[in-house]
Amino acid sequence: MTPREVAALLAYVVKLDPRLALDDQAAAGERLAQWCDLLSDVPATAHGWDAARVARDYIARNPYRIQPSDVSRPWHAHKADAMSRHVGTFEPTAHPEVDPDDQFGNAYVAALRAERVAIASGQQAPTSHRALTAGPAAAEVERRLAALGEYMPRTVAQALAEYRPQRAERERLARADAPDPLTVACTWCQAPEGEPCRGRSIRPGKDPQQRTRARRGPHPSRVEDAQTHYARRNRQEAHA
Numbered sequence: 001m002t003p004r005e006v007a008a009l010l011a012y013v014v015k016l017d018p019r020l021a022l023d024d025q026a027a028a029g030e031r032l033a034q035w036c037d038l039l040s041d042v043p044a045t046a047h048g049w050d051a052a053r054v055a056r057d058y059i060a061r062n063p064y065r066i067q068p069s070d071v072s073r074p075w076h077a078h079k080a081d082a083m084s085r086h087v088g089t090f091e092p093t094a095h096p097e098v099d100p101d102d103q104f105g106n107a108y109v110a111a112l113r114a115e116r117v118a119i120a121s122g123q124q125a126p127t128s129h130r131a132l133t134a135g136p137a138a139a140e141v142e143r144r145l146a147a148l149g150e151y152m153p154r155t156v157a158q159a160l161a162e163y164r165p166q167r168a169e170r171e172r173l174a175r176a177d178a179p180d181p182l183t184v185a186c187t188w189c190q191a192p193e194g195e196p197c198r199g200r201s202i203r204p205g206k207d208p209q210q211r212t213r214a215r216r217g218p219h220p221s222r223v224e225d226a227q228t229h230y231a232r233r234n235r236q237e238a239h240a
Contacts (some may be wrong), residue, residue, distance in 0.1 A: 001037075001039045001040070001042055001043065001044050001051065003032070003036050005044045006032065006036045006039055007032060008033075008044075008052055009034060009039075009044070009052060009055060009071075010031070010032060012055065012056075013055050013059070013066055016055075016056060016059045017065065017066065018057050019065060020065060020066070022041075034068065035068045037072070038068035038069060038072055039051075039068055039071060039072055041072075042071060042072050042075040043075075047082070048078065048082070049075065049078050051071055051075070054070075054071055054074050054075075054077050055070070055071055058070050068112060100171065109195050131209060156172055165216075166216075170182060178230075179223075179226040179227045179229070179230035180225040180226060181197075181218035181222045181223050181225075181230065182194055182196065182218065182226075183226060184197070184222065184225045184229050185222075186218065186219055186222040186225075187221055187222070188219040188221050188222065188223070189215075191222075196214040196215060196218070197215040197217070197218045197219045197222060198213065198214060198215060199213055199214075199215045
């Protein structure tokens with residue numbers, strides 16, 4: 001923070017806790033210098049950070065008079081958390097002049113260092129894990145994978161995929177967060193949710209309603225219903 005920002009923060013703190021008011025100008029100047037020294041590497045505001053809010057929360061929850069370290073310590077904890085959540089995936093599209101394959105080039109190293117400095121200083125939000133590891137889709141994927149059964153090592157699942165193609169396809173759709181036709185009932189063959197579509201096998205002298213077999217794939221109408229359900233779910237999550 002700049003001295004002006006620190007002075008504004010101190011004025012806000014004194015307003016919340018009048019016990020901190022000082023009548024002596026020399027003492028007030030000395031305290032301002034102390035706060036400026038300890039908060040010189042702490043921003044007033046940053047991504048997910050507001051020094052005034054931190055000071056307010058401290059005063060609201062603690063009977064002790066606030067010290068500059070009560071603001072600097074939370075900032076360093078916030079910075080460490082942001083850096084731990086950053087996956088370090090440098091986006092070359094933001095710097096077209098940088099060759100992402102030349103990891104030993106000066107331009108690439110400089111851009112990568114600037115990105116980390118921006119995150120550490122709060123000027124840029126960290127790049128967290130994407131796709132299925134975070135966000136609203138993660139919970140849905142976990143639910144769908146859990147509904148498919150117990151955990152199985154990936155190597156074993158790959159070896160068995162040839163012998164259970166339907167389950168392998170459902171697992172692939174769950175990992176990709178793509179519409180799974182078996183999450184809805186089939187309006188064509190009346191197959192319930194979770195069960196494969198059925199095709200009729202008519203033989204002479206047999207009741208065609210009783211002679212059914214599982215289809216290798218879902219009916220087209222079921223695929224369309226699953227896509228509609230998937231799109232509706234995404235819209236609901238976007239407005240939640």
